[in-house]
Amino acid sequence: MSKITIAIDGFSSTGKSTVAKQIAKHLGYVYVDTGAMYRAVTFYAMQNGLICEADFNSKALINQLPKIDINFKFNKDLGFAEVYLNAINIEKQIRTLEVSSFVSKVAAISEVRQKLVEQQQKMGKDKGVVMDGRDIGTVVFPDAELKIFMNASAETRAKRRYKELLERGDKVLYEDVLKNVQERDYIDTNREDSPLVKADDAIEIDNSNMSLQEQFDMVMGLVTNTL
Ligand code: C5P
Numbered sequence: 001m002s003k004i005t006i007a008i009d010g011f012s013s014t015g016k017s018t019v020a021k022q023i024a025k026h027l028g029y030v031y032v033d034t035g036a037m038y039r040a041v042t043f044y045a046m047q048n049g050l051i052c053e054a055d056f057n058s059k060a061l062i063n064q065l066p067k068i069d070i071n072f073k074f075n076k077d078l079g080f081a082e083v084y085l086n087a088i089n090i091e092k093q094i095r096t097l098e099v100s101s102f103v104s105k106v107a108a109i110s111e112v113r114q115k116l117v118e119q120q121q122k123m124g125k126d127k128g129v130v131m132d133g134r135d136i137g138t139v140v141f142p143d144a145e146l147k148i149f150m151n152a153s154a155e156t157r158a159k160r161r162y163k164e165l166l167e168r169g170d171k172v173l174y175e176d177v178l179k180n181v182q183e184r185d186y187i188d189t190n191r192e193d194s195p196l197v198k199a200d201d202a203i204e205i206d207n208s209n210m211s212l213q214e215q216f217d218m219v220m221g222l223v224t225n226t227l
Contacts, residue, residue, distance in 0.1 A: 003128035007136035010150030012184045013157035016132040021080050022216050024130040032123050034133035036083040037116045038107040039094035040070045062111045097172050100180050104187035137199035146226045147202035156208045157181050
């Protein structure tokens, strides 16, 4: 059976990565978490003093982009690929609320997007890939055979994210998580370069009231119809 490209876009914390990982595993496809790549660049900027307080030095970050090497390595125990920044595993460090609070500003820089989109296109060139993000169906793979746009209310998404952070042992307030989700929605949909928007040919799924199993079944149904 010939392989296809599956693009899953949507707002933050809509459960894109959960369903994308399940589908990739089921089909034996490669899963690429493009949000992790933008988070890795943000983490680099934080580590290198380019972000202080609410501001960051975007010029310095652009100049240092050639020094940023992002890679994924499959972790058999976890069943998915973890992200590496300059050969160091940073999978855990990039999921904090602090990284979340800067990532959308970093992701709005065109030079950052150019570098990451190029790498994403290389990773998916042979198809057989499930890629999740904000611009996969519109910019990275506009010809993807299957495009899905995930959505859920901001409150539902913030509750999910809050639970995840608590489970990791992070001490956060629900109000801060909700504020972060709303801020990222705003920046991601209003930026000039590749704003978050549903591709015309994407199928929208609102999973506010869906179980993981229902969501998986629905997406697998779409995949089966596309293959
Ligand atoms: O998917 P995740 O929530 O980890 O993404 C973090 C941030 O990275 C998003 O809020 C968005 O600003 C940015 N992003 C993007 N384009 C993508 C993936 C993520 O701009 N393809």
